[in-house]
Amino acid sequence: MSYKKNYTSPYYQGDLIFILSVFLIISVVAVYGAQPSFSLLGFPGKQLIFYLLGILIVIGFIYFDLEQIEKLSIYLFIAGIVLLIVLKFSPESIAPVKNGAKSWFQLGSVTLQPSEFMKIGLIMMLASVISKANLKGSRSMREDIHLLLKIAGISAVPVGLIFMQDAGTAGICLFFVTVMVFLSGINWKLIAIIGGSGITLVLLVLFLVINFQDFSKEILHIKPYQINRVLTWVDPSQQTPNDKYQTDKALTAIGSGEIFGTGITNLKVYVPEGQTDFIFAVIGESFGFAGCAFVVIMFFFLVYRLVVLIDKIHPYNKFASYFCVGYTALIVIHTFQNIGMNLSLMPVTGVPLLFISYGGSSVLSTLIGFAIVYNASCQLTKYKGYMFK
Template identity: 45%
Template sequence: MTKKQSFYVQTDLITLFILFVCVSLLSIYNAQQLEQYDGKNFVLQQIVWFVVGVGIVAAIQYLDVEQLYKASLYVYIAGLLVLVILLISPASIAKPVNGSKSWFTLPGLSLQPSEFTKVTTIMYMAAIIQKHKEKFQVSHIKSDIQLLLKILAIVAAPVLLIMKQPDFGTSMVYLFIAGILIILSGINWKILATLIASISAFIGGILTFIVKFPDLAKEIVGKSNAYQIDRIMTWFDPAQQTSDAKWHFEQAFMALGSGQLFGKGIGNQQVSFPEAQTDFIFAIIGESFGFVGSAFVVFLYFILLYKLVMLGLSIYKHSTFAAYVCFGYMSLMLIHVFQNIGMALGIMPVTGIPLLLISYGGSSVLSTMLGLGIIYRIAVENSIQNDYLFK
């Protein structure tokens, strides 16, 4: 292997990916042992998605960071157009699922565009931050407000389209990513403090209204979205609720608790609940591999998040765009991990947020691999730049 070829072998990222794949396949195999999935082979389908994802990662390596930077606007616009097409598409190719029109349902294939636009939105926000920093070498209040408004405008477009589906959980993921990038973009702390206080007051007001007047809240959101109010109420006080969300909590608790220290092993699942291979995969991990297995999964995510932060800090001096793509992807992983695991533990409301790199699903796997491919390319260029630096 030549020295140039060695740059393309990022051992740490490859090792982490292999470990995540192993955890994913073992967990999904255990999930499909439940009686409700009799005859289904989610593992084989997941392997196919991972193989396709690896192809995507390999294809992205033919592009450099500068090309990705130049393409960011175009892929962002393309992502928005796909979301618009989804909304206006007939039910024959975009069938509503659980009241949400979030999927293209083609023969033998279902894709959720909002998963992919997370990556394209991160790319364009990162590009805007770089352009802004190049234009304003010395920041001031006015320029910081301009940057804040630019980021909010970029994230508002996909959020509004996704809320029309409606998909409240995914919308919150976009807002979280934008919030982290705003904090890390260097905007004046006075502006940030005002923004954080305003958003906290707004969210606090909405939650207080829902808890105090749940029936009125259901009337406002409509019958098709009333289940979201039930989920929030269950989150605040599970003991007083009778909704499906409460049952989900109880089953997840039972699965996690029954795993004890080392779990029940492979193929010994006893606690059944819907979407075990996707939304509640962490409960399957807890039941199968116990506290030790669950802690290992959390540790894997910690290592990945740490790697993303360190890569972003290292590449910052060479490419602001690449650094903020790393920070954005880190934010994406963080919110998915926190929400999904928190949901299984009962500290977060029930949503359809998957555990990235582990949960079953084509859109989830492929969009995550798309982002991982960009991160891998950034890691390659960072290695090349550091090699030149120390020559």
């Protein structure tokens, strides 16, 4: 009598593979709807290539231990800062200003946006620092203050450099840094001070932008187009036809999709930057309310999976747990901001919809983060297997 052992490899994480596969299909199809092309050199073909490269990164990361990945944090963090500094002082011939922001290297047909990779490097670095601070268990107030200063010191340089290039991306960084601080075990009194200070700072900046625009431009170095976005968001009556053009087109596209959409080949509404910032509007017109709801549900599914992973892997590997905290916060704020600006509920900031929007830097950096999450999930399966042997 033959006996077949029931064994599933820990490297097979079916739900994460399913999520990534669905996002790949949605992304390539939506990008095709925004920029129809049958060529590999067209937007849909390039997006597929970016995804395939990202999947190779995910597979490659499987062969690293989480301890090895943690050791890479400092190198990726420093490399990100160096790229941001080089970008700041590069001539416009290789770092052109696009949409009012100098955020990309343009080397022939290859475009690189350092801030996208810096976000992952910063999350890794902070996860490493916070996990080491928690090795002893409970901490004193003095140790909490020391940890807080470390986090602030690590975050200040990259966030400052990104802010000089793109305030929207800098805001994204501040959000996930804040979430990681809140979940780092720091004393609630310090958390209250940080939270109150953060809210006060945001309100102060908004007050200055709205009431003292010259001061905001000259002292805070906030660009005129960014001030205009805030003003038109706070008071839509101030919007000119040009200000409303993108959001009006996005809302028209989403509304015209009705329940089930017009189909990917029957799009009638032209949405500027439809393959990047306004990809959700393209999905809305193509697949209607049903398609939009499906995309949102998939993001909820991913976030739920990450939250469960955060809790379960924490006893085994704190670095992985805190990285998942930062990565989850990154996905949540990108999704909220991008869909919000497509629905005219949030100011237009040029924030992509992760996993979906076109862009090599966005896709590859997002999948580097996903690779670490996938590795953590594999390691958790191994840990559980060892426990029950």
